[in-house]
Every structure is written in C-alpha cells, then in structure tokens.
Amino acid sequence: MQEIHFDNRTFSRYPAGRYRTDGKWSGEKFRDEILSHFIANGEKTTIFLDEAQGFGSSFLEEAFGGLIRKGITFATFQSLVSLRSDDSSLLEEIETYMLDAQGE
C-alpha cells in the first residue's frame, strides 16, 4: 500500500491553482507527477488530504476531474485509490468533480 501525503516532502502543504502555468503546486502537476504514476503502476494508494492547509476547487477539479479526462475511469480510481479526510464534504466534492468529468 502506497501513501501520498500533502506535506513538503511529497508535494506541498499549500496546493493551489489548476495548471502548471498558475504556480508551483498546481492540480495538473499533482495529477501528472504524483497521482498518475501510482495509478499507472496499479498500486493501491491512500491519499491523506488533511495535511494540506486548504484546497481550491481549481486544484481539486484539475487533479481529480482531470484524471478522468486523461482516460482513467472512476471505477479504476476507486479500486486503487482511497481518500482520507475528516471533512466529508471535501470527499464529496472530489467525487462530484470526477463524476462530472466522466459525464462531459
């Protein structure tokens, strides 16, 4: 089981922005450089969201909704990735972005 932490060692405690051109810790960067690799390798992964100071919708939509637009199905994501947060609305928000992207 692999773990992804929003800390300064793995990524950043301050993720923000949609595209790489927006800033250093964007959703696109997280998706392409961290998340996609674990999924491509078929590794079961847990993402600990609460270590981040906060997320904006742009980051979350591009990281998770963008994953679906890149060809990963929601079912595949669910089978490999477990999201951890004390904030259930954050988990619902991410799921909404992924399901919306699947419907686009």
Add this chain to the structure above:
Amino acid sequence: MLSFSRTVKAVADGTLFLHSELDRLSLIRRKIRFRQSRNQIVNHVLTHLGVLQTSSKYVSRRADIVGWHTGRGTDVDSEAANKPGESLWSRFPRTVRSRVIGAMNEALSNVKWAYNSELLNSGWRTYWRSETNAVCFAIADRGVGIPKSLPKTMPEIFADVGRKIIGGVRDAELISAALTSNRTASDEAHRGKGLPEMAALLEQWPNAQMTIYSNCGKVLIQRKLGKTTETKTNSRNSILGTLVIWKIETGN
C-alpha cells in the same frame, strides 16, 4: 511627493487598496516620499501598513489600531498569500480553515485573468487582520477588473447581463452575475467556479460578509443570522483593479 496632509480618516477598504497601489509603485520607483497627515490616527494606520515606515515619530504603535499581516506575489502561490495569516487560523475550526484558504486560492487563480500581459502583471497583495470576535482577510490586484475580464472568462454572462441592462452594462451587475454563475461558456465547462466558491465561503458562518470592489462596481454580500442579502452599487470612478474583503464573525 504623496501628501496625506488633507487625509482625516482612513477607511479600511480604501486604505488596503491604497497600500496595494503604493506597494506596486514601490517596485517601479524605489523611493516614494510622503507627507504625513495632520491626523495622528491616520498616520498610525499608515505606519501599521508600512506606508510611513520611515517615519520614526509613529513607530510606537497604538493598541486601538489593529495591524494587517500582508503577503504578495504573482503566481497562484498559496503559501505566500495565506501564511501571513497563520496566527489567525486557530480562530477557525480545522475544516473551515481549509475552506478559507481554498477561497483565497481561488481568488489567486482569478488574478491571472486580471492582466492582459505578463509585462503588466503587478500581481496580488493579501491582507489578514484579527478584530474583536472577527477575522478579516482580503486580496487586491491592479488588473483589468472582473467586469473587463468577463468577455474572456464568462462570455455568456457578459452578453446576458449586457442585454438585460438598459443604458449600458454596469460593473456591479456584471460582478453579481459572475458570482452566481457556476460555469463558463468556454468549452471547458468545469472551469469558472472560483467567484461562486469565494462567495459560498460565507455559508460556513451565521454572520459574515464579503465585499467585492472591481472597477466602478461594488457588491456586498452580507450574511446575518443565516440570511444572505446582496447590495450592488456603481460609482462614477473606477478603482482600476479589484479588492475582495471577507469579514467573518468567528465569535472568538
């Protein structure tokens, strides 16, 4: 020489925007000289913001004037924008704090639409302040303003509001429409959630408000005892940029 000699009052919203402009100017012109106000409170407020920092006369700080913690940058740099307010975060529950920072991050993302070219990009300034039972935070930029960025970011909103308003499109109406929209007409339908998310933050508290000044428009969204109202105002003169201020009654 910039003279405050006739300034008799420093209103928080205007003072923040003035600070953002002076901060921008200081990047272009290293030394700006100021003439102090005859009003000592005004001088203390300007000292708190660093405007009159070279004046030793006002270095001692009054307890009745609460200082702002400031940040600045050009990219969507959440750490630069939010960390100055770190000492106030304990006033919010953990999950709510995450929403506050999320809203600020979306505001930062919107700033990229405010500048037509990188050459003109003077970035953003953020402000955090603790008040009795409340926390204030704000973001300012000197870009084209929300109304002028809408043809690019939300063309359908721009066209729709323009059709409805007799006598020409007015900035407050455009800002208001953008706040309630949850999509853009761009072919990327997942975009355009930033402004509504910034407003939705207020729903976390029974008493909170957000004020957006952009060009000639002002939109005030107030939440009192769980009820939300919106007030739109247009002024004759543009502030040539955008200032968004949240005031949250945290009760602690």
